[in-house]
Amino acid sequence: MLAASGKLDRRELVRALLQDRGDMAVVAGLGAPAWDVTAVGDHPLNLPLWGGMGGAAMVGLGLALAQPARRVLVITGDGEMLMGIGSLATIAVQAPANLAILVQDNEHYGETGMQETATRHGVDLAAMAAGAGIRHTMTVREAAELPALIDALRRGPGPVFAVAKVDAGNLPLVLPPREGALLQARMREAILGPGAALE
Amino acid sequence: MLRPLGGETVNDWPETIFALLCRHRIRQVALVPDAGHARLIRLCLAEPSMRVITLTTEEEGVALMLGAWLGGQRAVLLMQSSGVGNCVNMLSLGVLHRTPMPMLVTMRGDYGEFNPAQVPMGQATETVLKAMGTLVNRADTAADIGPAVEATLKFAFHTYRPAATLIGQRLIGAKTFGKE
Numbered sequence: 594m595l596a597a598s599g600k601l602d603r604r605e606l607v608r609a610l611l612q613d614r615g616d617m618a619v620v621a622g623l624g625a626p627a628w629d630v631t632a633v634g635d636h637p638l639n640l641p642l643w644g645g646m647g648g649a650a651m652v653g654l655g656l657a658l659a660q661p662a663r664r665v666l667v668i669t670g671d672g673e674m675l676m677g678i679g680s681l682a683t684i685a686v687q688a689p690a691n692l693a694i695l696v697q698d699n700e701h702y703g704e705t706g707m708q709e710t711a712t713r714h715g716v717d718l719a720a721m722a723a724g725a726g727i728r729h730t731m732t733v734r735e736a737a738e739l740p741a742l743i744d745a746l747r748r749g750p751g752p753v754f755a756v757a758k759v760d761a762g763n764l765p766l767v768l769p770p771r772e773g774a775l776l777q778a779r780m781r782e783a784i785l786g787p788g789a790a791l792e
Numbered sequence: 793m794l795r796p797l798g799g800e801t802v803n804d805w806p807e808t809i810f811a812l813l814c815r816h817r818i819r820q821v822a823l824v825p826d827a828g829h830a831r832l833i834r835l836c837l838a839e840p841s842m843r844v845i846t847l848t849t850e851e852e853g854v855a856l857m858l859g860a861w862l863g864g865q866r867a868v869l870l871m872q873s874s875g876v877g878n879c880v881n882m883l884s885l886g887v888l889h890r891t892p893m894p895m896l897v898t899m900r901g902d903y904g905e906f907n908p909a910q911v912p913m914g915q916a917t918e919t920v921l922k923a924m925g926t927l928v929n930r931a932d933t934a935a936d937i938g939p940a941v942e943a944t945l946k947f948a949f950h951t952y953r954p955a956a957t958l959i960g961q962r963l964i965g966a967k968t969f970g971k972e
Contacts, residue, residue: 620859640862645885648855652885655859655867658820658843663863677855679848687845773888777862785864792949 594736596760601736603697603759607668608633610695610743615664617747618656618784622649622669624704625764626697630668632767637783640776641769647677650694654684657692657751660784664691666746671698671712671756678721684752685726693746693753694722699761707761722754732756805937805963806831809896812938813842816945819865820845822853826872828898828964833870850875854882854954857893866949869895873902873917873958874910883924886954893954894944895926903932904966921956932960 594609596602607629611619618638621627626649627641642649653667674696684692700713712718719730729749733742733756745753770776781789809832813821821836822845823829836842847853853869860867871879876897886893900907901914921928927947931940940957947955 618862642885644888645855645858645882648851648858648882648885651852651855652859652862654845655820655856655861655865656863657859658845659860659863659865677852680852680855682848683845683852687843773885774890777858777889777891780862781864784862789864 594739596762598760598762600760601734601739601757603699603757604629604632604764606697606739606757606759609739610666610668610746614638617664617666618660618780620649620653620656620665620667622646622667622673624670624673625699626668626670626673627769628764628767629697631769632764635769637779639769640780643771643773646673647680649673650677650680650684653692653694654680654687654689657689658687661689661691663784664693664747665689667692667694669694669696670703671696671700671710671718672702674718675711675716681722681725681727681754685722688752690751692751693749694755695746696754696756697759698756699759701761703761703763707763719754719756727752727754729753730755732758734758803934803963805934806835808938809941810835810839812941812945813868814839816949817866818868819843820856820860820867821870822847822856822867823870824850824853824872824875826870826898827967828872828959829870829896850878851882854879854885854893858885858889858891861891866892868945869893871895871897873897873899874913876917876920877913880920880924883926883954887925890952891954892948892952894948895921895954895956896941896944896959897956898959898964899961903961905961906966906969906971918958921954924954926954926956928956928958930958930960932962934963937963
């Protein structure tokens, strides 16, 4: 669970999080989070985003409201979450019990040359989420904290907002399909059944 | 106050839109409030089958519409024309994923505008939406509203893409800031 730096390994964390995932739907923010979920294995209940930076948590909200009996997990990065930071207020007010958000916080913009993000300079995303009114927030740095993190994200009363401080090393690219219509259609079919394409 | 400029005296167009949203089974109503939409927003808030989601910025609503559609619900985005500018890059999602994204936009910066700050985005609204692949139709009279909004809803949900109706200030009225 730890990278050579002693920090959390983002891929191992996602692998543990998605093990025996059941009918959980996953929205992954563009860049490394999309590669992370795909490294575990491409899945029809994954929506890896290729664009729309700042929108991952809101895609999760729309899905969570539409599917209240299903767990919805958003996995995104610190840069992506910062761009859509206002959505934490929107989500806190809607308060869907089935929505969990994990920020893989490496404190850098990993896809563009590892420039530092605001979290590198003390900006505390979990505190911002708490300030928005999300009651269940946590920041995790140690391997010993992972079972509680995974339990909260998989089963805790939502909305859950968690930050994992992860190693900033760039890992090999594991690319999901790029065809957005395919990604949308296959998730709709997995959730709604074969009639989804006929609506 | 809002004063109609086009000569319409009976203005039940918000009720017309609300009836269309019901008929097209809209379940999530995302919005940043605008005075022009105030009556429609009150109707949606009072409707148990609709969830009103007040956004901090309009682009959140674009992403929300993708999520709703993934989960089998229909959504709509209500906003003022200035909010269209906040949506530009997020509209990529609707094109990429082929997602129904109906938008009902109340105009500022057109017919009878008082506030100069509203003019640049108001005049660019239609161009910006079209540049991002959105079908745009306008409603400038009460008689336009039903056909235009219905066309937007059908275009979005039947052909899987962003579509917008721009509701002009000639119909809504211009905010006068106390100066007649």
